[in-house]
Every structure is written in structure tokens, then in C-alpha cells.
Amino acid sequence: MTTASRYNRRVFSLEQAVGEEPTLALLQERIRASRNCLEAVTALIPAPLRSQVQPGPLENGEWCVLVSSAAASTKLRQLLPSIRQRLAQNGMEINSIRLKIQTPRR
Numbered sequence: 001m002t003t004a005s006r007y008n009r010r011v012f013s014l015e016q017a018v019g020e021e022p023t024l025a026l027l028q029e030r031i032r033a034s035r036n037c038l039e040a041v042t043a044l045i046p047a048p049l050r051s052q053v054q055p056g057p058l059e060n061g062e063w064c065v066l067v068s069s070a071a072a073s074t075k076l077r078q079l080l081p082s083i084r085q086r087l088a089q090n091g092m093e094i095n096s097i098r099l100k101i102q103t104p105r106r
Helices: 003-007 014-020 022-044 070-089
Strands: 053-059 062-067 096-101
Touching (some): 022 070
Parallel strands (some): 062 096
Antiparallel strands (some): 053 062
């Protein structure tokens, strides 16, 4: 490869490169949709609990919410009716919400 051709290459950001690949673009959109769901319901989650909740996979109308402990999962489970209602009000088509306790990695 010549020096001139090396400088003629287009430079892509990671986000642009992902957007160019259909499979990765779909994954990127699902991640974005999951984050949007969490943003839509954050105000419903008590402030001390917010840091223990993360958006998880969103696929075929099922949203998985990752929580850091069983206690956080129990409290969030009590809020599920309100969370479902808020998501519906925001036009987000979520048929079910699954809570998953995320164990710390060692």
C-alpha cells in the first residue's frame, strides 16, 4: 500500500461502522431502545435504588431489567404495574418485563 492510498481511506467512528453493518445496527437500536425505556421510568424508581438498576436486553417486546440485588429486585417488582403503565404512555410496546439479578464479576 502506498503512502498516498493510506491517507485516502475513509475514517469511521465505531458508531458509524456499527451502523453500516445491518446485524450490528439492529443490536445498536435494541440497546438504544432499552436505555430509552429505563430513561422513561427512572422517575418512578426511588433515588437510592436507581444506581442498582441497569437496562438489559430488549427483544420481541420483552424487556430485561438488570438489578444488583434481591432486595432491589423485590422493590422493583412492586413498581412493575407503574413501570408498565409509564412505558405504554410513552408508546413503548413492552409486553413483559423480566427482572434479573446481576451477580458481580470477580
